[in-house]
Amino acid sequence: MFEDLRELYQEVIFDHNRNPRNFRVMENYDRMVEGFNPLCGDRLTLFLKMDGDLITDASFQGSGCAISTASVSLMTEIVKDKTEAQADALFKTFHEMTTGKEEHINLEAVGKLAVLAGVREYPARVKCATLAWHTLDAALKNEQQSISTE
């Protein structure tokens, strides 16, 4: 019945939505930022543990739709043991993948995150996928306690 949606709602997304990874409060975090999408009310809190410019641990709390939950869950997995610069580069590629006009995106560069490429076709849902990354960006810049997509 939902053939058209299979690109968007891949099994991996359902899996991460049902069993989000790194879904926990971090006790000794170095960075904590709240991300908020006022359009839909989605809220997440991202925690980072840093060692210099290396992200040694990432976790989150909050509630959102399947796309935003899967996106933040995947993100916490992939940024672990990455440097700030590497995480930033991932953010840029991810952003391009979800919003870009480019026909050819290097899906290999984003690894597992490629399952979220489908949101490109659903402009109303792009922010669901990018909320996590904007929150990470704010955490890495270490300037704000909360960000909003609007």
Next chain:
Amino acid sequence: MTYPIEQIRADFPILSEKIRNKPLVYLDNAASCQKPQAVIDSIVKLYSHDYANVHRGVHTLSVRSTDLFEAAREKVKTFINAQSEKEIIFVRGATDAINLVAQTYGKANIHAGDEIIITAMEHHSNIVPWQMLCEEKGAILKIAPMNFDGELLMQEFEALLNPKTKLVSVVQMSNALGTINPVEKIIELAHAKNIPVLLDGAQAIPHTIVDVQALDCDFYVFSGHKLYAPTGVGVLYGKKALLEAMPPYQGGGDMIRTVTFEKSTYAGLPHKFEAGTPSIAEVIGLGSAIDYLNTIGMDKIAAHEAQLLTYATQEALKIDGLKIIGEAKEKGAILSFTLGKIHPHDIGTMLDSLGIAIRAGHHCAMPVMDFYKVPATARASFAMYNTKAEIDVLISGIKSLIEMFG
């Protein structure tokens, strides 16, 4: 006479649109309604044959435009049974109308320590303008609470009324819950203490017969776009004596009698509150929408929608895990619901892929979401052109998406 549903559907060209290769099932009417051909035609005709600025010229087109514009005011007056067309102020929408009252009536009459009462189920547009006023004046915003069915607690409301209360501003029908409030009783209680009442009729007016004289409300506001008319036009009704005593809102053309650099004198009602060139085509479109509704009859529309709501509610309740948000005994054609762990945004995208348009979100009523401890709900809202068959499509769509989510 049976309800002419086939004819009505044929009157709305967009209803034959295909969305993602499926017939459109438009159930986002509480956000905005679709427009009948008669309304579309009235705008095309205006711009093709009769258009010029209003109230400003002696030339033929200006006279034609002005006549059409003022005829629309007369139609609104009759539609809501106001006493005089002077009581019908054209504004941009319900939001604009509430802000107008807050900035004029409110500024003139509400002072430090005074109280304004709203309810727990207001749209942001009937919260924020009062908060801004209260902040500026040092006044206090009081919230009349509701129960978990989404019904106003009338005893608690009554207990809030006191000599410091300067205004009661309540929604007639909630956009997030569908609740229809006992506005007659609210007005009676407030008037017993000489407190004026503003009714936010944005949701109620497409579903009910509104008679402002019978209601005896002091202000009534609504938006055209939820009443099958264009965007950019709405109405503030106010009792003449109140409007006359109020200072003007915006300054500019059309709202003045004379202007010198020392002092200006203001126009009489309704123009005193209509500064600048108005939404001419949109106002005329609103007049056409009212003509169209009158050919069907608001009583028949209300009866049709009540049937749809009863049917939708009954079918929705059969779905395991579906929770209806808002179960007031008195309810309009709105079905707000949640599906356990499935987020309303996912519900919205999935139903869209089946051609079904619903709203997913907080419906500009964040305090209502907080009250029910949900981030958002999915909302199907029905209009004069919806059918039982469309509700069947919705219900089967919901069942399939639950299956897909597993």
